[in-house]
Amino acid sequence: METLFVVLIGAVAAVLANRNIAVFNDGLRPVVSEHIEGSLKRRELALTAFAMSFGLVIGFGIPFTLSASIILIHSILLGTDIIGLLVPKNKWGTPVAAVVGGVYGWGLIAGLEGFVKLFDYLPVNFLEPLGEVGTPVVVTFMAFPALAVALQFSIKKGILTFVVAAIVRQLAVWVNTEGFLKIGENTVSLNQEGMALIVGMIFLFAYAMKEKPEGASIDLASLFSEKVSRIKKNVVFFMVIGGLIAGATNLLLMAGDPISLNLLAEGKQTDAGIAAAARAIGFIPLVASTAIATGVYSPVGFTLIFVVGLFVPNVWFAVIIGALVIFLEVMLLNYIARFLDKYPGVRNSGENIRSAMTKLLEVALLIGGANAANTIAPGFGFFFIAGFYLLNEIAGRPIVRMAVGPVGAIAVGIIANILVLLGIMDIPQ
Incomplete structure (x- = not known):
């Protein structure tokens, strides 16, 4: 059943990309829209999709998937973007995209099991140390709202948000240590990173909602009504893939982002759900804006389906x-546009949230990659990651910064x- 879920997700996602209905890569949606409007040829679209997504699959999605033995959704959906758009959009192209997408999904899950078994035969089994790559991510994730506030509003407001979030985190640690919260005889523990994250998000949206429109406002719902209608027309496809991804997440086969993936790898499903919820709320402005403006949706929607998968107790309910x-997301697009x-300010926060997360992950993953590499090969690991990072920068970043840590490890x-x-070299102890 687990394999079937992943195969079906690969097949459906490839079809959605092939029919220009949905792509996972946020940057591809405007390009697909240009193709729909006739200003970009299919061949150019396919080459653009390959250029934008291939490096992220190899350098970002696959390393995370290997480090946690859980599929990071980027691994499969960035790949199906490429598959769907490389195959011609015609009566035979769509079935071919479905088959190739399904085989790609099967290859990911089968290859993952094979890779895990392969590590046992190596002189230096470095699978467990690879888990160190994501350790700093979980802790540092709580800082992204403060960074987004600083980027959008001011450094002073960003510092204030950061300080308050840090204080709330330490208060949560103190409450847990003292055992103040109890239900009956059972002590309840607060998730300290989750509490800091909630406070940071409150600050971010409070500042964003205070920002008033300058000049005449734009009626987004009316301006892009035809494109919103196009998305609504394909809602059944989104329901199918949304249900499949929620089910696969419930089975702990996949995760929507590196933070929740690492928490799942540590067995912290509730914490992973909280992190996924914070990310989803933060990404609604970005996903909604690109969808409304282009008429091309995301196969994961606002990513709330990952939250469903993590919190709903049964796979079929998920x-x-x-x-x-x-x-509901699709049907509410007009209201979200208004x-x-x-x-x-909320609309503009989408891009700032994305930038903040990217900057934070670049730093956290570099630290995590260095720690993992040094655990594998003490001394040499730090040397290699430092040199790898600097040479990559000088070379013009052929590998995205976010991937340097995992790939280096x-x-x-x-x-x-x-x-x-x-x-x-001796086998590290």
Whole structure:
């Protein structure tokens, strides 16, 4: 059943991309819209999709998937974007996209099991140390609202948000240590990062809603009504893939972002759900804006389906509720457009939230990658990651900054095995 879920997700997502209905890569949606309007040829669209997504699949999605043995959704959906848009959009192209997308999904889950078994035969089994890549991510994630506030409003407001969030986190630690919260005889523990995150998000949206529109407002709902109608017309497809992804998340097969993935790898499903919810709320302005403006949706919608998968106790309930949630998202697009028009600060926060998360993940993953690499090969690991990062910067960043830590840690693991086989290095204890 687990394999079937992943195969179906791969097949449906590839069809959605092939029919220009939905793509996962946020940056691709405006490009697909240009193709729909006739200003961009299919070949150019396919090449653009490959250029924008291939590096992220290899350098970002796959390393995270390997480090936690849970599929990061980027691994599958960035790949199906490429598959769907490379295959011609015609009567035979769509079935081919479905088959290739399904085989790609199967390859991911089958290959993952094979990779895990392969590590047991290596002189230096570096699978467990790879888990260190995501350790700083979980803790630092709570800082992204403060960074978004600083980017959009001012550094002073960003510092204030950061300080208050940090204080709330430490208060939560103190409350847990003293055991103040109890239900009957049972002590209740607060999630300290989750509490800090909630406070930061309150600050962010409070500042955003205070920002008033300048000049005449734009009626987004009316301006892009035809494109919103196009998305609504395909709502059944979104319900299908939304239900499948919610079900797969419930089975702990996949995660929607590196933060919740690492929390799941640690067995913290509730915390992963809280992190996924914060990310989803923060990304609604970005996903909604690009969808309304382009008429091209995301196969994961506002990413609330991951929250459903993590909190609903039964896989089939998760499938049903996931489908209903993405249905409501699509049906509410006009109302969301009017809300974003009324509060331009909230609309603008989407891009700042994305930038804040990217900057934070770049730093956290570099630290995590360095720690993982040094656990695999003490001393050499730090040397390699530092050199790898700096050389990548000088070369013009052929590997995105976010991927340097995970890719570097994997490279150190491979090098360590080669050195042990050559007798140049002892097996790390």
